[in-house]
Amino acid sequence: MTMLPRRTILKGGIALAAMPALSGIALGQEKLKVGFAYLAVPGDYGWTYAHDQGANDLIKALGDKIEVTKVENVGESGPNVERVLRELAQQGNKLIFATTFGHMEAAVKVSAEFPDVIFEHCTGFKTAPNLGTYNARFYEGRAVIGTIAGHMSKAGVGGYLASFPIPEVVMGIDAFCLAARKVNPNFTLKVIWLNTWFDPAKEADAARALLDQGVDVITQHTDSPAPVQVCEERGAICFGQASDMASFGPNACLTSIVDNWGPHYIRATQAVLDGTWVSAQPWEGLKEGVVLVTPYNAKVPAEVAAAADAVKQGQIDGSLHIFTGPIKDKDGNEMVAAGQTPDDGFLLGLQTYVEGVQA
Structure with missing residues (x-):
């Protein structure tokens, strides 16, 4: 019906x-x-x-x-x-x-x-x-939060709640992981595919499963604030998606990407x-104000906030592109050569995970 x-x-x-x-x-x-x-x-x-x-x-x-x-x-x-x-x-x-x-x-x-x-x-x-x-260009915001995650994850293991395996989502996973590994080269990212955009109960269960696997920072490409609420309950850190989700996790939510x-x-x-x-x-994206990053939580150290701001500003002024090589895929093969920046067509068709992604 x-x-x-x-x-x-x-x-x-x-x-x-x-x-x-x-x-x-x-x-x-x-x-x-x-x-x-x-x-x-x-x-x-x-x-x-x-x-x-x-x-x-x-x-x-x-x-x-x-x-x-x-x-x-x-x-x-x-x-x-x-x-x-x-x-x-x-x-x-x-x-x-x-x-x-x-x-x-x-x-x-x-x-x-x-x-x-x-x-x-x-x-x-x-x-x-x-x-x-x-x-x-959602991936630009994910490069900012990935930078924060790389600095603040004590375990060096992040979790990513993903909706559907379309290029837009894969692009975000890769951007987040690339940014985190620029800070911590040993950072790994566990991905759970939910095959839904919006299912609070399913999102909450997936967040709990990731935390039970040793993840201490979670981000998402799903739509409800349920994962933020779980992180607040469990003492983990996380990031909001599409809107400012700070009110759902005053201690957990370090910042949000706003569409x-x-x-x-x-x-x-x-x-x-x-x-x-x-x-x-x-x-x-960030340059045009279509992608926004909300003010950082007070628990984000000043030096981490400065690093995140540098990534944000670099993408705005064009001095930084998170997908500039060298980049390897998750199997260690060359994905983007050193010094090369893939064009938009490459990004819009992206279906390959970068090194460090476990999906």
Whole structure:
């Protein structure tokens, strides 16, 4: 049985909306209708929460020109995704955001059925004249927290809760481990694959299992704060994911990586209003403020905070790239040659674990 997702409509004032420049014709209407298809619910305090915060930033910025519809619990894949995207288009939404990797194929199919509607898909790689993508360089934030982990793990063993084995997640695992091993060359990283983005009970059990295996620092690419709560209970240290999770682990959570989608949602929507939107594939990170790192916990020593800040600033000014070689894979084979920095295509297709990863 499929539960129908809850819809929330937030109405702004009246303004002239414009359709994209793919036809070169602006279509006037009272307000631009914008739809969001959410993976889960904002109450996950992770991925969907971050997208919802971005949607709310959009409403604050352009609320007098737009009407926003949010559809929750769309899921990662399956027929419900296609149905929801099609329904949003049929309801008159002229800009629709599909907010997770698994929505990609449905976005491709439905965008072809509605050539006068603009679709944007988060973290995907397929495009069309009326379908663009948007992504964040999450790995840059993971290089920062990996640096902290390398300094502060007494055991030299970290744990990583991973969702699905897609390049985005593998990239984060590798970046975290590479950064930790630059501090402690003997650092190892145990990975548990959960095959879900959001399952608090499963995430909590996996965190406990890692701690029982001798891990003393945990990070995650899953969406709930449950692992942070477990670390708080067990006296371990950890990092928040997608939003600031410090309140769930005041002692455990050393910092969080925040997904800041608001700037992109505002920019894309304004482009549609202006009639200047074109299909593109922005991939932004710390430099653009799409990836943020929250203030460090007071228990992070000053010298560790300074090292983390150096990694953050190096990625912002371009003087540091965590994937610059030499890098070996987990079997000791050369993965990236010394002095070489792989291009984005390499990163976006990454399926290989670096040295030190146990998965």
